[in-house]
Amino acid sequence: MKPAWLKLFRKSPFKPLLNHMKKSIEVVELLKPLFEYVLEGKKEEIEKTVEEIYKKEHECDVLKNEIRDHLPRTLFMPVSREDFLRYLHEQDGLPDRVEDIAVLISLKDLKFPPEFKEEFFILLEKSIECAKLAYQITEKLDELMETSFGEKEVKEVHQMIDKLSELEWRTDKKAYLAAKKLFSLEDKISPGDLVLWFNIIHEVAGIADHADSLGKALRLMTAK
Numbered sequence: 548m549k550p551a552w553l554k555l556f557r558k559s560p561f562k563p564l565l566n567h568m569k570k571s572i573e574v575v576e577l578l579k580p581l582f583e584y585v586l587e588g589k590k591e592e593i594e595k596t597v598e599e600i601y602k603k604e605h606e607c608d609v610l611k612n613e614i615r616d617h618l619p620r621t622l623f624m625p626v627s628r629e630d631f632l633r634y635l636h637e638q639d640g641l642p643d644r645v646e647d648i649a650v651l652i653s654l655k656d657l658k659f660p661p662e663f664k665e666e667f668f669i670l671l672e673k674s675i676e677c678a679k680l681a682y683q684i685t686e687k688l689d690e691l692m693e694t695s696f697g698e699k700e701v702k703e704v705h706q707m708i709d710k711l712s713e714l715e716w717r718t719d720k721k722a723y724l725a726a727k728k729l730f731s732l733e734d735k736i737s738p739g740d741l742v743l744w745f746n747i748i749h750e751v752a753g754i755a756d757h758a759d760s761l762g763k764a765l766r767l768m769t770a771k
Contacts, residue, residue: 574646644754670752704765715758
């Protein structure tokens with residue numbers, strides 16, 4: 548009996564990709580409760596959520612490797628195998644970034660300055676929104692393939708990509724405001740926490756960057 552993933556690839560190579568994206572979004576969605584626990588100083592919940600992130604990120608890696616290892620070289624698609632794998636690489640950057648954030652948080656007993664809460668959570672929400680929009684775009688890949696990248700379907704996806712690009716730009720602006728607020732509090736924050744929070748801001752904004760890269764990768768696919 549042939550394994551289930553072979554049937555998936557015979558039907559559509561984008562279905563396993565979407566499964567990976569679903570799992571990636573599960574990882575991204577753990578960020579909000581994680582930072583709420585940091586704000587509330589709930590150490591046990593922080594540790595549990597960090598471990599859950601590690602576990603789910605590993606599951607994403609397993610899916611990614613299965614897709615890479617079993618994608619037939621002779622598979623007929625309206626996109627190249629290289630473009631497909633490049634898209635997978637960018638997509639896998641989402642759970643990777645979340646894992647990097649979890650590592651930073653687990654380095655020390657990080658204090659959440661209450662004055663920093665508003666700017667940071669706005670940034671976090673925007674980055675998560677970018678990732679979810681990238682998920683919606685990935686959902687369209689199977690439809691694009693079925694129509695051989697039909698003009699109507701491509702136009703619709705390009706509009707979503709444009710929206711994602713603008714949202715990523717706005718997220719960058721929120722990252723700047725969060726960093727500015729952070730450094731306005733440098734007299735109230737320990738040097739170690741200041742460095743960690745600055746790196747966390749960078750990594751959270753990086754989630755939006757990876758989401759935007761997915762949109763750009765798809766635009767290149769459909770331009771061929």
